[in-house]
Amino acid sequence: MIDLKRLRTEAEYRSGIERKRVRSGLVEEVLAVDAEHRALLARVEELRGRQNAASKAIGKAAPDQRAAKIAEAGVLKDELMALEPSLSEVEARVRELALQVPNPADASVPDGGEGDGEVVRVIGGEPPAPALDHAAFAEAMGFVNTEKAVEMSGSRFAYLMREAVMVELALVAWVLGQVGAQGFVPVMPPVLVREHAMEEAGFFPTDRQQVYEVDEGALFIVGTSEVPLSALHRGEILDADALPLRYAGFSSSFRREAGTYGKDTRGIFRVHQFDKVEMFVFASPETSAEEHERILAIEEAIVSALGLPYRVVNIAAGDLGAASAKKFDIEVWLPSEGRYRELTSCSNYHEFSARRLGIRTRGEGGTQLVHTLNGTACAVGRMLVFLFEHYQDGGAFIVPDVLRSFTGFERVEPRNS
RNA sequence: GGAGGGAUGACUGAGUGGCCGAAAGUGCUCGCCUGCUAAGCGAGUAGGGGGUGUUUAUCCUCCUCGAGGGUUCAAAUCCCUCUCCCUCCGCCA
Numbered sequence: 001m002i003d004l005k006r007l008r009t010e011a012e013y014r015s016g017i018e019r020k021r022v023r024s025g026l027v028e029e030v031l032a033v034d035a036e037h038r039a040l041l042a043r044v045e046e047l048r049g050r051q052n053a054a055s056k057a058i059g060k061a062a063p064d065q066r067a068a069k070i071a072e073a074g075v076l077k078d079e080l081m082a083l084e085p086s087l088s089e090v091e092a093r094v095r096e097l098a099l100q101v102p103n104p105a106d107a108s109v110p111d112g113g114e115g116d117g118e119v120v121r122v123i124g125g126e127p128p129a130p131a132l133d134h135a136a137f138a139e140a141m142g143f144v145n146t147e148k149a150v151e152m153s154g155s156r157f158a159y160l161m162r163e164a165v166m167v168e169l170a171l172v173a174w175v176l177g178q179v180g181a182q183g184f185v186p187v188m189p190p191v192l193v194r195e196h197a198m199e200e201a202g203f204f205p206t207d208r209q210q211v212y213e214v215d216e217g218a219l220f221i222v223g224t225s226e227v228p229l230s231a232l233h234r235g236e237i238l239d240a241d242a243l244p245l246r247y248a249g250f251s252s253s254f255r256r257e258a259g260t261y262g263k264d265t266r267g268i269f270r271v272h273q274f275d276k277v278e279m280f281v282f283a284s285p286e287t288s289a290e291e292h293e294r295i296l297a298i299e300e301a302i303v304s305a306l307g308l309p310y311r312v313v314n315i316a317a318g319d320l321g322a323a324s325a326k327k328f329d330i331e332v333w334l335p336s337e338g339r340y341r342e343l344t345s346c347s348n349y350h351e352f353s354a355r356r357l358g359i360r361t362r363g364e365g366g367t368q369l370v371h372t373l374n375g376t377a378c379a380v381g382r383m384l385v386f387l388f389e390h391y392q393d394g395g396a397f398i399v400p401d402v403l404r405s406f407t408g409f410e411r412v413e414p415r416n417s
Numbered sequence: 418g419g420a421g422g423g424a425u426g427a428c429u430g431a432g433u434g435g436c437c438g439a440a441a442g443u444g445c446u447c448g449c450c451u452g453c454u455a456a457g458c459g460a461g462u463a464g465g466g467g468g469u470g471u472u473u474a475u476c477c478u479c480c481u482c483g484a485g486g487g488u489u490c491a492a493a494u495c496c497c498u499c500u501c502c503c504u505c506c507g508c509c510a
Contacts, residue, residue: 041468048478048480049479052491055435056435059436060436073491074490194500237427367464
């Protein structure tokens with residue numbers, strides 16, 4: 001949720017929103033309805049004040065004067081009742097519109113849309129394509145079965161099988177250890193949440209079409225453990241000394257991938273269900289930018305330890321999600337496609353989601369909203385895609401060094417060939 | 418699945434229609450006192466919106482006692498719905 005007060009008083013705040021490709025006229029509309037709301041609120045409050053005073057007077061009045069005073073207060077009540085429905089109607093409109101307004105882009109975010117991100121750095125080379133691309137290799141090795149999964153569940157589902165399962169689990173265990181060493185508390189959260197959790201995390205209403213709905217709309221399946229992690233301190237006033245609070249959620253993630261027909265149909269690059277270790281941080285506003293860099297550094301350390309060539313991109317304003325004020329993607333070189341593809345991303349939400357969640361700290365001048373940040377420690381399935389290409393040796397698969405103590409094997413030979 | 422009890426400020430907990438945004442205690446903050454510590458004494462201590470503005474001051478005002486709705490001139494208190502917690506019974510691991 002944006003700060004309406006800042007929207008109407010700070011030009012920079014407003015331009016940060018407008019840099020994010022918002023529906024034209026939305027900002028003007030919000031401001032107009034907000035003004036209407038405040039004007040009406042003043043009238044209603046004035047009436048309520050008089051009504052409150054009149055009611056109090058009845059309690060103190062002598063018994064023989066009560067009847068007259070009750071009649072008097074009744075008139076005020078009727079006036080109020082005539083006005084209040086329009087107030088709640090305007091309130092609902094402000095809220096509905098404000099929910100559609102994205103978090104303003106940070107000043108350090110470049111202008112433009114998809115493809116206009118700023119490449120911050122490039123690490124590693126651009127090795128040539130292996131004999132088989134990730135999908136063909138995974139199938140040849142018996143690591144992935146999409147055919148039967150598609151019959152059973154539909155496109156973009158897959159069975160992960162054999163040694164690949166052990167590599168998947170090794171990645172999870174290793175990554176949780178890495179982030180644990182950085183102070184992130186491991187969490188396995190519920191993946192079914194109520195609607196308000198989706199809204200407060202910043203996903204509803206804007207990304208509703210990406211989310212699976214179950215139990216007749218009572219519950220929604222999360223597309224990232226960011227949602228249940230964000231709710232971990234819902235409604236709390238946190239001790240400033242306790243910040244930053246860092247969590248690492250491990251869960252399956254589910255995405256409808258609406259509007260991606262025909263994109264990334266090979267293998268398990270883009271699927272409806274995948275496992276992910278996600279970092280989530282509640283930070284003070286003063287340190288959130290620093291914390292963002294820290295999360296990025298951890299992501300880079302993980303990709304580097306796996307020996308993958310990558311680049312860091314500062315995502316352009318028009319390509320940011322609604323809740324994000326700033327986002328870094330790590331894109332890893334995918335040899336078969338001869339280009340960098342997104343593996344992780346980390347965002348600073350500033351106080352956008354904290355406002356909806358009601359998460360604050362106590363400072364000198366009262367309470368202030370915390371900042372929330374999130375970042376992918378490891379999107380496991382997507383990571384496998386890159387490993388399947390970068391760790392081919394002849395027809396065999398080599399287990400990355402750092403995972404070997406978890407898998408118990410170093411190499412998987414080609415099957416029946 | 419059935420029956421009953423409950424949800425109040427950072428915490429414990431009183432409060433069945435007006436004198437209640439709310440007793441008391443704990444905690445915390447400040448001051449006093451005590452040679453130190455402990456104890457004692459006094460004061461203060463919820464969140465949010467709007468207006469004003471000398472713009473993290475002051476002041477005015479409205480809302481909030483799990484959430485939403487209703488009754489009433491007036492609701493923490495009465496009624497309805499929902500969410501959650503507890504106890505007992507049943508069922509199942």
